[in-house]
Amino acid sequence: MAFPKGFLWGGATAANQCEGGYKEGGRGLANVDVCPHGEDRFPVMLGHKHITAIDDEHYFPALEGVDFYHHWKEDIAYYGEMGFKTYRMSIAWSRIFPNGDEEEPNEEGLKFYEDVFKECHKYGIEPLVTITHFDCPMHLILEYGGWKNRKLIDFYKRLVTVLFTRYKGLVHYWLTFNEINMILALPFMGAGLMFEEGENEQQAKYTAAHHELVASAWATKIGHEIDPDNKIGCMLAGGRCYPLTSDPADVWKAMQRDDENYFFIDVQSRGYYSRYALKQIEREGCTIPWEEGDEEILRQNTVDFISFSYYSSRCATTHEEVNQTSGNVFASAKNPYLKTSEWGWQIDPLGLRITLNSLYERYQKPLFIVENGLGAKDELVDDGQGGKTVIDDYRIDYLREHIKAMDAAINEDGVELWGYTTWGCIDLVSASTGEMAKRYGFVYVDRDNQGNGTFKRYRKKSFGWYKKVIASDGTDLD
Numbered sequence: 001m002a003f004p005k006g007f008l009w010g011g012a013t014a015a016n017q018c019e020g021g022y023k024e025g026g027r028g029l030a031n032v033d034v035c036p037h038g039e040d041r042f043p044v045m046l047g048h049k050h051i052t053a054i055d056d057e058h059y060f061p062a063l064e065g066v067d068f069y070h071h072w073k074e075d076i077a078y079y080g081e082m083g084f085k086t087y088r089m090s091i092a093w094s095r096i097f098p099n100g101d102e103e104e105p106n107e108e109g110l111k112f113y114e115d116v117f118k119e120c121h122k123y124g125i126e127p128l129v130t131i132t133h134f135d136c137p138m139h140l141i142l143e144y145g146g147w148k149n150r151k152l153i154d155f156y157k158r159l160v161t162v163l164f165t166r167y168k169g170l171v172h173y174w175l176t177f178n179e180i181n182m183i184l185a186l187p188f189m190g191a192g193l194m195f196e197e198g199e200n201e202q203q204a205k206y207t208a209a210h211h212e213l214v215a216s217a218w219a220t221k222i223g224h225e226i227d228p229d230n231k232i233g234c235m236l237a238g239g240r241c242y243p244l245t246s247d248p249a250d251v252w253k254a255m256q257r258d259d260e261n262y263f264f265i266d267v268q269s270r271g272y273y274s275r276y277a278l279k280q281i282e283r284e285g286c287t288i289p290w291e292e293g294d295e296e297i298l299r300q301n302t303v304d305f306i307s308f309s310y311y312s313s314r315c316a317t318t319h320e321e322v323n324q325t326s327g328n329v330f331a332s333a334k335n336p337y338l339k340t341s342e343w344g345w346q347i348d349p350l351g352l353r354i355t356l357n358s359l360y361e362r363y364q365k366p367l368f369i370v371e372n373g374l375g376a377k378d379e380l381v382d383d384g385q386g387g388k389t390v391i392d393d394y395r396i397d398y399l400r401e402h403i404k405a406m407d408a409a410i411n412e413d414g415v416e417l418w419g420y421t422t423w424g425c426i427d428l429v430s431a432s433t434g435e436m437a438k439r440y441g442f443v444y445v446d447r448d449n450q451g452n453g454t455f456k457r458y459r460k461k462s463f464g465w466y467k468k469v470i471a472s473d474g475t476d477l478d
């Protein structure tokens with residue numbers, strides 16, 4: 001069936017994974033820059049190993065990404081050619097405020113994004129901007145301790161005020177924090193937290209989370225005041241959790257896993273902490289650092305829509321002998337009914353329909369799928385016309401099935417869905433592993449895990465396929 005009129009088809013990227021241009025245009029160092037490729041990546045993202053500057057021992061893939069900083073015109077032309085209606089991208093905070101605590105923004109950084117947004121509009125592409133996709137200026141971490149310091153709320157307010165003012169009329173769709181629930185799993189990535197020996201990590205995470213939630217509500221307020229046409233959303237690492245068996249203990253565990261995920265979105269969309277979240281924090285002996293006015297600001301500034309990433313469903317069980325599988329950082333029991341990707345992520349298109357229905361039931365607000373896709377190894381081959389391409393039928397299959405699930409959720413179940421941006425519409429650095437080999441794009445980029453390659457771009461087979469999908473408004477999926 002047809003998708004609703006004005007449905008926003010497109011693709012998504014994040015500055016830290018594609019932009020590069022580190023040291024150019026006055027940009028400062030950020031937490032995402034010091035997450036290396038290799039075995040130290042996870043300990044750093046967790047906040048346990050501290051790398052605070054670029055060193056010679058490691059390879060840091062975010063410094064160059066896939067060099068969007070110098071290829072943005074070419075890349076946006078590809079998106080235009082595919083007929084994108086929207087392009088989700090993020091702002092590197094340290095390009096606007098290199099240290100994060102300056103009074104005045106960096107004009108070169110502001111101009112860069114202005115040019116990018118204007119270029120998008122040339123092709124009729126509406127930008128969808130993530131204000132922070134995991135990034136936080138390193139200075140704010142070293143000097144203030146990252147988001148566990150309340151001062152970050154003021155620095156963030158300054159950032160968003162500058163962005164909403166400067167890009168008024170150019171950008172109408174905004175997300176405050178990418179995958180806000182990631183704070184609990186990867187606190188250095190999610191909130192710039194670096195733990196000291198013996199520190200109460202849980203308390204630091206809840207403190208940082210509260211500050212981000214208050215900052216997010218402020219951004220919603222400021223964004224609406226500056227331009228009432230702004231649509232401001234939250235962003236969740238989504239994917240329903242199933243009980244592995246009908247054992248009620250498994251059902252209960254799955255429900256708790258989901259609650260952990262909804263923790264933040266509940267606050268952003270309803271305006272207050274849920275009862276189970278308050279109980280959980282209390283049980284862990286932690287507290288919420290309330291200050292005067294917080295409650296009100298949260299209550300009065302809920303989001304306009306809920307966006308989420310969906311790669312997979314998850315499974316929970318109390319039967320410990322069951323195998324675990326990997327998937328988007330959150331552990332899951334292996335579901336025997338599902339196939340997995342080369343990286344062990346379970347493939348579950350119906351899970352997308354289930355997730356859409358659950359979220360819509362729970363919040364009754366418009367939804368937006370802002371990430372979905374298959375990370376796979378691609379092989380560049382001759383295209384028979386003197387050029388090169390990738391025959392990525394596996395990616396087409398994955399996306400086709402997920403689009404069908406989306407179609408069913410809209411047309412059969414009545415879910416209100418504003419749009420769909422596939423993750424990594426151009427190959428980019430993997431957030432979890434720092435690899436280039438895990439590719440999601442419609443456009444191949446010549447770059448490897450060690451940082452070799454020319455950055456040359458090639459259209460894959462999925463490029464032409466997605467173009468057709470968009471042109472037919474989702475009715476031609478062959």
Ligand code: BGP
Binds near residue numbers: 178179423431432438
């Ligand atoms: C999400 C992040 C993205 C992205 C994606 C795929 O969690 O928001 O930044 O990278 O996952 O994950 P990966 O890159 O690890 O394959």
